[in-house]
Amino acid sequence: MPEGMFQQHLFTHPFVTIMGRANRRIGTTISMEEFCAMKHVVVSLSGRSVDAYDRVIDESSIKRSIYLVTPHFLVVPLILEQNPDLIATVPRELGTTFDKYKAIRVPPPPTALPRFSLRQHWHPRLHHDRANLWLRQLVKKPSRTIRSRAGKTGAARGRLPYNHPMPNTSKPLTAFLMTEKGHAFLKSTVERHGHLFAHVVVGEDETLDKDYRDEIIALCEAHGLPWSLRKDFKEIGSEYAMAVSWRWLIQHPQDKLIVFHDSLLPRYRGFAPLINGLINGETRFGVSAIFGASDFDTGDILFQAGVDVAYPITIAELIGKITGCYVETGMRVLEALDAGQALTGRAQDNVATTYSLWRDEQDYRIDWSRSAIELARFVDALGSPYKGAACLVDGRPARILAAEAVGDVPIENRTAGKLLFVREGKPVVVCGSGLLKIWKLHYENEPGDGLPLGKYRVRFS
Numbered sequence: 001m002p003e004g005m006f007q008q009h010l011f012t013h014p015f016v017t018i019m020g021r022a023n024r025r026i027g028t029t030i031s032m033e034e035f036c037a038m039k040h041v042v043v044s045l046s047g048r049s050v051d052a053y054d055r056v057i058d059e060s061s062i063k064r065s066i067y068l069v070t071p072h073f074l075v076v077p078l079i080l081e082q083n084p085d086l087i088a089t090v091p092r093e094l095g096t097t098f099d100k101y102k103a104i105r106v107p108p109p110p111t112a113l114p115r116f117s118l119r120q121h122w123h124p125r126l127h128h129d130r131a132n133l134w135l136r137q138l139v140k141k142p143s144r145t146i147r148s149r150a151g152k153t154g155a156a157r158g159r160l161p162y163n164h165p166m167p168n169t170s171k172p173l174t175a176f177l178m179t180e181k182g183h184a185f186l187k188s189t190v191e192r193h194g195h196l197f198a199h200v201v202v203g204e205d206e207t208l209d210k211d212y213r214d215e216i217i218a219l220c221e222a223h224g225l226p227w228s229l230r231k232d233f234k235e236i237g238s239e240y241a242m243a244v245s246w247r248w249l250i251q252h253p254q255d256k257l258i259v260f261h262d263s264l265l266p267r268y269r270g271f272a273p274l275i276n277g278l279i280n281g282e283t284r285f286g287v288s289a290i291f292g293a294s295d296f297d298t299g300d301i302l303f304q305a306g307v308d309v310a311y312p313i314t315i316a317e318l319i320g321k322i323t324g325c326y327v328e329t330g331m332r333v334l335e336a337l338d339a340g341q342a343l344t345g346r347a348q349d350n351v352a353t354t355y356s357l358w359r360d361e362q363d364y365r366i367d368w369s370r371s372a373i374e375l376a377r378f379v380d381a382l383g384s385p386y387k388g389a390a391c392l393v394d395g396r397p398a399r400i401l402a403a404e405a406v407g408d409v410p411i412e413n414r415t416a417g418k419l420l421f422v423r424e425g426k427p428v429v430v431c432g433s434g435l436l437k438i439w440k441l442h443y444e445n446e447p448g449d450g451l452p453l454g455k456y457r458v459r460f461s
Contacts, residue, residue, distance in 0.1 A: 006127055007119045008136065008224040016095040018077070018104045022084040030087075032062075032110040039067035041079055041088040062111075077103045119224055171198035172337055174238045176230075178203030180385075181245040181260075183212040183219070184323040185330045190223050193334040198238040200227040203246060208385040240337065244326060250292070257292030258333055258343070259299065260326060263356070264288060264306050266348040269297035271358035274318055278381035279374070284308050285318060287325035289333055291345055300345025303329040312404065314380045364390040368416035368460060372405035372434030379403040392461045393443070398450055402440035408433065419458040427453055429460050 126132040205211040220227040241252040263273035264286035286306030291299035305325035388399030421428040441450040
C-alpha cells in the first residue's frame with residue numbers, strides 16, 4: 001500500500017480451517033503436524049500465494065504446503081468436496097456459511113490462528129470529496145448493520161459524525177486515552193490488538209505544551225478505529241473500559257474498568273504521583289494496572305511494571321521511561337483479553353499505602369527557603385510538558401524551566417531568594433541551604449528568554 005493513503009477498518013476476521021466431509025485423514029480435531037503436512041488451497045486476487053488473504057499464517061512460524069491458488073472464495077468448498085485430501089483456511093463467517101451446506105466441516109484449529117483485518121483505502125485528495133465520502137459510508141454501513149443484527153444496542157450512538165463511527169459493541173474494549181502515554185500505548189498495541197478496540201475516546205489538556213490529541217486521532221484514522229473527543233462521547237457500549245493517562249471519572253462497572261496509575265501502588269495513590277515522586281527524590285517509579293474502585297486507586301492490582309531512575313532527571317525524561325511501563329502492562333491486559341482469559345487481581349496492602357495530593361497553580365510556586373537540591377528537583381518536576389516552576393523576579397511573574405544545585409558558600413546574612421553570583425551569564429540564587437543556578441527562565445506573557453537579567457541586585461520570591 002502506497003504511503004500517505006487513508007484507510008478505515010471494516011471487519012476483523014478470525015480464521016478457521018475447513019476440509020471436505022469426505023476427508024478421512026483428519027478426525028474431529030487437527031494437529032499442527034497434520035495442518036502443516038496437508039496440501040492447502042489459498043485465495044488470492046493476484047493469483048500469487050504471497051498475496052493470499054491468509055498470508056499472515058505464513059508470516060508467522062507456521063509452515064504449510066500450498067497446492068492451489070484461486071481468486072474466488074466461493075469455489076473453495078467445491079474444490080475441497082472434490083479433493084478430500086486438501087484443506088483451506090478462510091474467514092470464520094465464510095466457514096460457518098459453508099458448513100450449512102454440508103459439503104465441508106470445520107474442526108477446531110490446531111492453534112490460535114492470526115486474524116485478518118479487512119479495510120477500505122482512499123487517496124488523501126479524495127478525503128473530503130462528497131461522492132467519495134458517500135461511497136465510504138455506504139461500504140462501511142454493512143459492518144454496522146451486522147453488529148446491530150447481532151443484538152447490540154446503541155441507536156443514539158448512530159448520530160455520531162462519520163469521523164467518529166458508532167462504537168463497535170461486538171468488540172470488548174473502549175479505551176480512554178490522552179497525552180504522550182496514551183499515544184505510546186496505542187501506537188505500541190494497535191497492530192497486534194487493534195481488533196479489540198470498540199472505540200477510542202480522546203482527551204484534551206490545553207495546559208500542556210503538547211497533549212497528543214492529534215497524534216492519537218491520526219493513529220485511530222490510520223488503523224480504522226472509531227474515535228471521538230471526550231466532549232462528544234456518549235456512552236460505553238463494550239464490556240470493558242480502559243483508562244490510560246486519564247483524569248476524569250468513568251461510569252462503568254468496577255470489575256470491568258481497568259485504570260492505569262502512575263505509581264507502584266499502594267504507594268502514591270491519588271494525584272500527580274510522578275511530579276510528587278520526583279520532588280521527593282524517589283529512585284523507582286512505575287505503572288499499575290488496576291480495577292476501578294469506589295475510592296480512588298484502591299482497586300485490585302492486575303499488573304505492574306517499574307523502572308529505576310538516577311538524578312538529575314526531568315519530568316519529560318521520566319515520562320519517556322514510564323511510557324515503556326504503560327506499554328508493558330497494557331500489552332499484558334490486552335493479551336489476556338485477546339485470549340479470552342478472565343482478569344483477576346490481587347488486593348493492595350493497605351498498611352503500605354501512601355497518598356499523593358492534587359496540585360494547582362499555588363503548588364507551582366518556589367519556596368526559596370528549601371534546599372537547592374530540593375529546588376532543583378522541583379524545577380525538573382514541573383518543566384515541560386508543564387508550565388514550569390513559578391516565582392517572582394523583582395515582582396515580575398516568571399517561570400524557571402531549568403536549574404541545578406551548585407556548591408554552597410559561607411554567607412553571613414543568608415537571605416533566601418537573593419541573587420549572589422552571575423556565572424556564565426546565569427544567575428546563582430541563595431536558597432535555604434545551597435545555591436541554585438538558573439539555566440532557563442522566561443517571564444509570563446512576555447516573549448523571549450528572560451536571561452540574562454540585566455542587573456545584579458535582583459530578589460527572587
